[in-house]
Amino acid sequence: MHRSVQNPVLRSVTECGGRAEPGSGGAIRFREIDFARRHSWHDSAEQGRIEVAGEEISSAKPAQAAQIRREHIGVVFQDGELLPELTAAENIAVALMLNQPGGKEPRIEKARKLVEEVGVPADTRAADLSGGERQRTALVRALATDPELVLADEPTGSLDTITRDAVAEQLFATVRERGAALLVVTHDPTVAARADATLDLAAYTE
Structure with a gap:
């Protein structure tokens, strides 16, 4: 997979901290970002630089990139x-x-x-x-190593309204307390409204 950094969605992600992204194509964009997180960083962009916590790692070797992502990035998935x-x-x-x-x-x-701090047995x-409880556990796991960036892919997508609100509140509040940046991909405007800034991906779909 090769994606150019000229993509305005990915470029804006590098320039912002907390962000929720409603609209079509969210899962695809998240996978692009997570691809860069999990694989050789220099294979995830055709131009430009990729920095994590101030470290320029676009040309990092796989082992070095793996260490950086473990130390600096946490991920919360929908399930x-x-x-x-x-x-x-x-x-x-x-x-x-x-x-x-x-x-x-x-x-x-x-x-x-x-885990007991978030009310999970x-x-x-x-x-x-x-x-x-699974999503709260996933949140704690993502934050356990004190990452600078948390990626959340539809973290409330499979939850009922009451549970959604509780998990979203905990997600945004806990990340803010830890001083980390948060990137959320969601189709739920209620969740998106909690972010400092939002970007509607429908404007960028082809």
Whole structure:
């Protein structure tokens, strides 16, 4: 996949912090950005530079790019993408184990504390959590390593109205408290209205 940085949607993303993006094509645009997050950064753009937390990584080697994205970027997907056989705390501990030094027990304890702070039962398997609990767990996992940027792809898309409002409130408030930037792709105008700035992708679809 090759996408030019001349694309106005992606260019505007590099210039803004918190943002919700309603309108058609949101999932496609998110995948473009997430592609750059997960793969060789120099393969994700035809021109220009890609910077993460002030580091120019357009030509970074895969191993270096992987380390940078683990340290600086967190992701929340629509369905949470949790490991169903693990508990809520264990799902978060896995993220900590990949990025932070220390033994297993301290990570489990930190994960337990983090997940209980958002009202999720730490020892319940992810497969047995409600939709709202899964999304709150996914949010905690994304923020567990203190990233500078959080990407959220339709984080409330599968939730009922009451749960949507609660999860959206927690998402925006927690990211703001951590001092991170937030990029949200959503078709829900109620969620989009919470952002500092919005961009309607319908204006950029071909």
